[in-house]
Amino acid sequence: MKRQRDHLDIEVLGREVRRLHRVEATWAALDPEDRVAFRAEWHNVMDVFGHLVAASEAGRLDDDDTRDLRGLAADLASALPALERMRLRTPDADLLARLRLAATS
DSSP, rough: OOOOOOOOEEEEEEOOOOOOOHHHHGGGSOHHHHHHHHHHHHHHHHHHHHHHHHHTTTOOOOHHHHHHHHHHHHHHHTTTTHHHHEEEEHHHOOHHHHHHHHHHH
16 A cells, blocks of 8 residues: 555656646746745645655665656756745755665665
């Protein structure tokens, strides 16, 4: 059950990371309330990311999910400038580093 939930969380994370680029394109034109709402949603996405890194380190992810998570972490690292411009919560640098280190091990 946990493995299935973790897999679904990876799918949600991927969808939100892809959505980030579309939202950034219209960020300046968004209503302030919509920006606040997106920030709250994104904050939750970063919580999910932390949960998934913990699941990966605990060995709860299968190989495909681990690979997908590492790819999403790379996408998040690439999106750091956009996240900062939009004043969104950035992924914890330590989590990104731990995933990079695990990928090279």
